[in-house]
Amino acid sequence: MKLDARIPAGPIEQKWDKLKFDMKLVNPANKRKYKVIVVGTGLAGGSAAASLGELSYNVEAFCYQDSPRRAHSIAAQGGINAAKNYQNDNDSVFRLFYDTVKGGDFRSREANVYRLAQLSVNIIDQCVAQGVPFAREYGGLLANRSFGGAQVSRTFYARGQTGQQLLLGAYQALERQVKAGTVKMFPRHEMLELVVIDGRARGIIARDLVSGEIEPHVADAVILATGGYGNVFYLSTNAKGCNTTAIWRAYKKGAAFANPCFTQIHPTCIPVSGDYQSKLTLMSESLRNDGRIWVPKKKEDTRPPSQIPEEERDYYLERMYPAFGNLSPRDIASRAAKRVCDEGRGVGPGGRGVYLDFADAIRRLGRQTITERYGNLFEMYERITGEDPYRVPMRIFPAVHYAMGGLWVDYHLMSTIPGLFVLGEANFSDHGANRLGASALMQGLADGYFVIPYTLGNFLAGVKPGDGITADHAEFAAARRAVEERLRRLLAIQGKRTVDSFHRELGHIMWEDCGMSRHRKGLESALGRIRALRGEYWQNVKVVGEEAEINQALEKAGRVADFLELGELICRDALERKESCGAHFREEYQTPDGEALRNDAQFAHVAAWEYAGENASPIRNIEPLEFEYVHLAQRSYK
């Protein structure tokens, strides 16, 4: 497989402008003749579909929820970064670029990250003009807060509901295009197959989740913006429906899957409370601005936190990383929490928790200010745990949160299948081995509003609209048959175990052996167990109901079948990456003080996996990474 990242030549500051000028344009009168499918209408897909509709392309957009307004982007709490330097604290495009490359532990592509930092400022302008109600200062100008991995204050926010407000902005722009007739929206539709004809992505097979009908949809280009696959761990901060199906189907049709083992574990989530638990809830990282993280110095100290005197508390992040303290990057903060809990100093049931304490901040700033900043997060915490965080410190523990890995894309955001573009969390993106807080919203919107409208035009200018392909083509018929057979097979097994029980077991394997820390033996054993579990799945799963109706069990069954394959690829990738970097921590490779030890000589590259058939091992291809502007160095937040 050839991996050509198509990075424009020239100095990094000029690459994007130069490419924009060199790109081909589609004649305005011809745009409506091109049909574009956008799967997923979160921040990335919603902003893309709206912007492409505005340009007059003929867009069809799909989502599995009942409305595009419900994509999981809605749940993002903390904020979105932009290099506006409104705080006069010496921020710049270059600094945002630098922080992101370093935060990603030098496993991302410099050119892409630089473009992201450049576009960040346009995003804020665009969203403000749409009426996104960002937080403001008394003078009427926009307010900022700090996030992990940065020493400047560049995060824009709308209370604790930044993702909601940004998504509603994109959703409203999308509905405006629906009304204008440029976008046709297909809610409650799930993409179950990609159709590739003569090496080009030409459409999808989707299931109408209400009628159960299997529908072919033909297009000149397909855009996937289907979000992250964190639910392969069963418990995560993702929504219940988040899945890998769309990108997994594309992988099996020839799209390379990059760095699948880079999954982010977020340090501040509400701990698991029982085995019935269906999901984990994030407490925004922004809380680390004012909250202090600690555990007792003594092991198995069961005193209530109020009775543990100051000198018997270990504010371990402040102690270990004095420069960044409670704002250390996520991978580092998560591992530190695991370490103190492994030492027996964790708090709460099972000792799997640490305190996030606001007592100092409330004393310093007053309860009113804390309510203004975090009121809704405090309420959410209390609703879930029944404890009042104004009085007792929150208990938090790391949880699976974000997928840095995803389909490999070049600088144009095109996958290894021509005509298949991938945006947002679904691509392997700009975050390397660890994403910094408030950067996913930025990336999703940069991809959708400001990159794809140009790069897609360049692609379409080189192909004829329609090109004689219709839904009657043999490839569409074959893809449709494959989807139908798969659904019928799942319904026909009629085994003994529910889909959820398999999903839980898979999640358990992934969390134990491919979670916050990994080692060779564990990964090898996980590979075997996942394969066995998948074997059992296809013999013993039980799915009730019928095909031609709303059947949520059947929807889940298809998604879990794909997770059972993805889980294996994740472990394989983790096994082959014989170094530690960012979120990928291999116990065999660490510095004497327990930090991730990269191996730049052998692993300064993207691993892009190529599907090689049902019974063959996938092929590991490599895209070497070069660091011209941010020099390779061990990360230090001390």
Added chain:
Amino acid sequence: MKLILHIWRQKDRQSPGKMVRYEVQNVNEHMSFLEMLDVLNEDLIARNQDPVAFDHDCREGICGSCGFMINGVAHGPQRGTTVCQLHLRHFKDGQELWLEPWRARAFPVLKDLIVDRSAFDRIIAAGGYVSINTGGAPEANSLPVEKTKADLAMDAAQCIGCGACVAACPNASASLFTAAKISHLALLPQGEAERERRALNMVAQMQAELFGACTNHGECEAVCPKGIKLENIARMNREFVQAACLHREPARETGGA
């Protein structure tokens, strides 16, 4: 703990539905309401019965997917809480509960507790936006916005489109939902240019979808999980009346030379 549930079961849009009684054993007070239904569904599958269908996704009270009536109250007994964030600690062991879908002419039942809320999308499509295309935006700080106005706009913008307000209203009115969006945009300078058209078109769409009229019962505000206030409806009415009196459609553009 144990609960006795009576749940509305309906195969599809066309079929008639009925209440069916279930007992769920072995649940505990730390579970969320939907986790309790997960337990029930696992049990139903084990017994070869169709699990109860209900919409849900984020389970964090923000996506607006979930929602049904519990003993006649939209989203159940805890104020300001979606049903996915409602925990069993608010119920008594052995309590009997009746679960029904939102009931409104504009929200047909699709299956069990799932209804079709696409009318809400069409109300937004009628004008719930600022008409600016990607790319043409001015510098974000070029237009200061009074903080109190921005905060009020944010209060209104928090609506999650769940539909509880419609379900709670004796007239099945969508006024609170529609008013929340009209208010959010009317309060900001960015929404000013289209203020009149927006109010006229969104209200017209709301009526076309067969939602009822608002007669000030206030049931919507009482069940709204996001605390959207009735004052938004007053603001919508003012916007609408003003627009109805003063609005003129702009002159059509004519071709240049």
